[in-house]
Ligand SMILES: Nc1ncnc2c1ncn2[C@@H]1O[C@H](COP(=O)(O)OP(=O)(O)OP(=O)(O)O)[C@@H](O)[C@H]1O
């Protein structure tokens with residue numbers, strides 16, 4: 001259903017009209033003009049949705065601008081332009097500062113306006129659903145219900161009803177209606193009880209929660225001097241824009257600093273927006289926020305239904321939600337009374353959108369905070385070189401936390417040089433010995449391997465045939481448990497062959513090591529230890545990660561094998577040994593950012609050891625034990641590494657010292673891609689007076705993906721202005737290129753990685 005008021009039938013006469021410029025969800029960097037009679041009952045404003053005829057269909061678009069008709073040319077315009085079908089909102093969906101942000105993003109990213117809106121607004125609104133908050137409700141037990149249960153009036157067979165009543169007694173403030181299913185309570189039993197008046201359902205707004213004390217301060221935490229000074233510094237800037245980098249070693253209590261600042265923001269009746277890399281992976285963080293504050297905390301992430309997201313979004317907009325926690329796109333939540341933006345693990349790649357409209361949530365957050373006149377706080381133990389470079393340029397103020405909050409013992413690192421070492425299923429004798437020792441001392445062990453599946457290749461022992469994805473020119477990964485092959489680039493999969501498709505022999509051998517195989521060897525080597533594996537394959541179920549985290553904390557797991565999912569902000573107090581099984585691939589890669597990513601990964605993974613009172617040890621297995629990055633991280637810390645890496649980027653004239661943009665084109669026909677980028681280059685070359693260097697076109701790192709060939713043309717410059725000028729001057733012509741219609745292409749600003 002679509003909300004709104006039907007536009008009156010337009011008699012195309014001399015009546016007064018205005019022109020409404022509409023952003024439409026199509027991949028074009030332009031808006032479309034429509035007519036609206038001036039006596040339409042709703043005054044059109046930027047940020048309202050409209051229904052419009054578009055080609056042979058109707059679409060929902062967003063008003064970008066409103067202009068009056070050019071009266072010198074009235075007739076042609078009335079003839080050429082179509083009227084808007086209806087306006088769907090009676091006020092703009094987003095605040096003025098977000099409209100300004102939208103305009104800034106259009107200019108900075110040179111992206112199609114419709115695509116930007118698709119990122120800005122919840123899907124439900126893009127589909128035309130009304131921007132209406134549905135009231136939430138809570139179930140509580142009534143006095144009658146309590147008495148009836150106590151006096152044994154409930155039939156013995158009513159097991160479910162008994163469970164409900166017991167749960168409601170355990171939760172004296174009631175259970176939210178949308179949480180009922182988490183308790184495994186069938187709705188029919190609940191309705192039965194309501195019929196008997198044993199339970200009741202009350203409708204509430206989140207404002208009802210903002211009563212009495214808003215904070216539950218933990219009694220066991222005495223902030224240390226560094227934390228106090230960090231809080232003090234930021235809180236002096238709560239009334240204006242300032243960007244901060246909280247560079248705090250792992251387990252230094254950064255989250256505690258966020259919580260205290262948010263407390264101040266809430267006390268000022270304002271809202272805090274917190275971005276985290278992946279909520280599903282860090283259920284603990286979310287719970288810490290919910291437990292600390294008795295105010296409405298809402299989440300925004302892709303694991304939620306469209307309606308749930310819309311509800312959170314609307315509560316942010318009307319000010320009911322005091323804390324909004326979400327992933328990347330939560331950055332665009334409208335805020336009635338913005339107070340602070342916090343980005344936890346700011347180095348994390350998930351803050352970069354890699355599909356559709358490509359933006360960096362970290363960069364856009366700084367612009368948004370500036371528009372809202374509030375501080376933005378970026379936190380990490382391994383900050384991005386971009387942010388550290390901004391610190392040295394004076395754009396970001398750095399605050400440091402140098403000590404762990406609970407454990408003053410420093411981590412003991414050891415690099416295990418694998419050269420010429422006998423290996424047992426990917427494990428050196430040294431590592432096996434250490435695992436034994438830590439298990440004996442009742443420490444938990446965490447083994448990190450960034451490759452899921454059983455083995456990266458399945459090979460025929462007789463003829464050498466290997467399993468590869470035809471669509472990507474890469475090997476299929478072998479997954480043993482369900483016996484299939486999967487391409488980790490395009491996602492395609494098939495049953496694993498038991499006979500070689502080429503020579504028909506039955507000697508298929510898995511080559512290389514993935515988490516599934518590593519887990520198998522660990523179980524074999526340590527049969528008495530309880531081993532668990534955490535990767536995308538074992539955490540598909542919604543609460544899986546939460547269950548793993550709980551079992552680790554409860555000491556039900558001795559050895560944890562996992563991918564980078566393990567690196568993300570977990571607090572496991574009993575982990576004493578962390579081992580990085582294979583760092584070779586991460587040290588050598590075609591991406592100039594590879595050393596930075598590897599250093600961040602080592603810092604984060606290592607940071608899972610020795611967080612509470614037990615000392616921690618970190619073992620790194622590699623064939624490149626002499627690698628300078630490893631030595632810097634181990635002996636001087638991430639900061640030292642970052643300094644020298646930044647110097648290298650200056651010498652190599654790479655970001656963040658310079659700025660990059662990229663044209664990428666793809667097509668099943670390699671020639672089409674090459675023709676198009678050659679044409680692009682020719683157009684860009686017309687402006688050789690601008691100081692922008694062109695590099696390429698060259699194949700992408702993975703030149704073939706999902707059946708398409710991908711090539712790239714890079715634009716490098718030390719002047720952002722000149723780069724934007726060049727794009728401004730040329731994109732119109734590039735869009736009109738004949739060769740452009742035969743490929744899929746995009747321009748990307750500050751591109752990251754290969755996607
Ligand atoms: N001043 C303090 N005294 C005692 N414990 C503290 C203090 N500050 C924080 N903690 C506790 O130390 C643990 C680690 O803190 P926290 O998770 O905030 O660190 P972090 O810097 O966010 O870690 P990471 O970057 O690794 O995610 C938590 O259990 C937290 O409650």
Ligand SMILES: [Zn+2]
Nearest residue numbers: 469472487490
């Ligand atoms: Zn593939």
